[in-house]
Amino acid sequence: MEFRTLIQTSKSDYSISHTGSTMLLGSCFAQHIANKLRQHKFNVATPFGVLYNPLSIANSLYFLLNKTQLTDKDIFLQHDVWKSYAFHSAYNNTSAQGLLHTLQEEINQSHTFLQQCNTLIITLGTAYVYYLNETNQVVANCHKTDAKAFTRKRVSLNEIVHTYTHLLTTLKAFNPSLQVICTVSPIRHWKDGAHSNQLSKSILLLAIESLQEQFDFLNYFPAYELVLDDLRDYRFYEQDMLHPNTTAIDYVWQHFSNTYFSEETKEINSKVYALTKNEIHKPISPESERYKEFMEQHAKKVHALRTQYPFLKL
Numbered sequence: 001m002e003f004r005t006l007i008q009t010s011k012s013d014y015s016i017s018h019t020g021s022t023m024l025l026g027s028c029f030a031q032h033i034a035n036k037l038r039q040h041k042f043n044v045a046t047p048f049g050v051l052y053n054p055l056s057i058a059n060s061l062y063f064l065l066n067k068t069q070l071t072d073k074d075i076f077l078q079h080d081v082w083k084s085y086a087f088h089s090a091y092n093n094t095s096a097q098g099l100l101h102t103l104q105e106e107i108n109q110s111h112t113f114l115q116q117c118n119t120l121i122i123t124l125g126t127a128y129v130y131y132l133n134e135t136n137q138v139v140a141n142c143h144k145t146d147a148k149a150f151t152r153k154r155v156s157l158n159e160i161v162h163t164y165t166h167l168l169t170t171l172k173a174f175n176p177s178l179q180v181i182c183t184v185s186p187i188r189h190w191k192d193g194a195h196s197n198q199l200s201k202s203i204l205l206l207a208i209e210s211l212q213e214q215f216d217f218l219n220y221f222p223a224y225e226l227v228l229d230d231l232r233d234y235r236f237y238e239q240d241m242l243h244p245n246t247t248a249i250d251y252v253w254q255h256f257s258n259t260y261f262s263e264e265t266k267e268i269n270s271k272v273y274a275l276t277k278n279e280i281h282k283p284i285s286p287e288s289e290r291y292k293e294f295m296e297q298h299a300k301k302v303h304a305l306r307t308q309y310p311f312l313k314l
Contacts, residue, residue, distance in 0.1 A: 007230045009255045012219060014179050016119055016260040018042055018268060019311050023114055025057050026050075026123030027185040029223065029244070033121065036253045039276050040269045041312050045117070047110040048140065049088025052125040052189075054160050054204065056140040058167050059086065065174055067111045070104050072096065078143060085132060085139040115175055123223070124208075125185040127200040128154050128192060154200060160207040168215050181219045181260075182208045186227035186252075188242050221259060223252050271305055272312070 016022060021043040024030045027050060034046045048060045062068075063086065075084045081092045082099040091106075093099035114120070130139050130150040142150060171178055184204045189197050201224065212218050227236065227244050234241055236248040244252070257266060278298045283291040302314050 004232070005229055007222060007225055007255075009222065009226075009259050012259050014219060014260065015262050015265070016042070017262065017265050018309065020118035021045070021113065021116065022119040022121060023047070023110070023117050024121040024123070025060060026121070026183075027052055027125030027187060029125075029183070029185040029187055030121060030123035032244075032249045033123075033253070033256065036249075036256075039273065041272050041314060043313065045110055045113045047106050048086070049090045051088070051140050053127065053129045053138070053155070054124050054207070055129050055138045055155060055163065056086075057122055057124070058163050059138060060140065061114075061167060061171065063107055064111045064114050065170060068107060070100055070107070072100070074103070075099055078145065083143050085137070085141065085143070088141050089143050117175070118177060119179050119181060120171070121181045121183070123183045123185050124204045125187065126189045126192065126197075127160070127203040128152060128189070128196075154196075154203070157203050157206050157210070160203065161210045164207070164211050165214060168211065168218065172215075172217065179217050179219065180215075181221050182211075183221045184208070184224040186224045186244055186248075190242055221256065223256075226252050226255055268309060268312070272314075275301060275305065275314070 018041065022037060023045045024034045024037075025046070025048065031046060031050060034044050037044045047064065051057045051060060070084075074086060075082050075096060077096075081094055082096045083089060083092050084099070084103060087103060091099070091103060093102065130142055130152050131137065132139050133149055133151055139150070168180065171180070184201060189200065192200060205224070208218075208220055212220060227248055231244075231248055231251060236245055236251075237243060238245050257269070261269065275298070278294075278301075281294075283294075285291060306312060306314050
């Protein structure tokens with residue numbers, strides 16, 4: 001007997017490989033997948049940091065598409081630190097010009113990356129959006145600014161579909177070979193309330209389905225269902241009971257691998273991961289002959305793998 005409702009993910013006609021490149025935007029779950037890809041030496045970019053709502057993600061992509069030139073109006077000073085409402089709080093600087101330089105470099109480099117990359121993964125977290133009252137602009141991150149400075153709204157299914165119909169059309173014209181994978185984050189936004197969170201996730205799921213009917217290069221990967229319907233147990237969550245833990249992320253990664261990786265890519269991943277574990281190995285005695293021999297063997301393995309797969313960035 002099966003005591004779980006197992007979800008069977010099928011092999012995609014589209015494959016992700018080490019010879020290509022992948023950009024990921026969206027919630028912190030997108031960052032988890034990005035970290036897994038980096039561990040296995042895929043070419044990855046994650047501009048803007050964590051983004052939660054579909055409008056902020058769309059705005060970020062338009063920044064890259066248009067290679068937007070930032071000005072002083074795009075940043076603000078908070079507690080002696082400069083930040084931007086278009087970027088995650090990880091992007092900050094005590095110098096206004098220093099921050100603008102960092103953000104502009106990110107946009108310029110990501111513009112080029114997006115133009116050449118093979119895969120764009122978008123992870124939608126919530127349908128709730130915060131608008132800055134002063135400008136009525138959507139913010140990607142509130143940076144713990146007083147809530148009175150914002151108006152919070154739940155965007156409609158039609159608004160998301162309309163926004164992404166134009167966005168996906170523009171993306172395909174910008175990069176004709178681009179394939180897009182959409183996921184919905186399994187992380188529950190508990191501050192919205194249980195019912196409102198469910199409504200929010202439902203809007204996102206329906207929006208993706210509607211867009212799939214229009215665009216044959218848009219794929220859906222069921223990360224949300226794998227955690228909420230397959231694992232479906234608090235032992236797969238962090239202590240806050242909202243964020244999937246390492247076991248859950250590894251499980252989703254396994255399904256992601258089976259869906260988008262060829263057998264050759266899986267074999268490369270296995271070899272690369274073995275080297276990655278060696279790299280994070282902490283020796284008891286770095287000066288010992290035994291550790292020196294270990295490092296020599298590791299160097300030989302790296303050289304052999306690089307010779308076999310010269311496209312790997314080891």
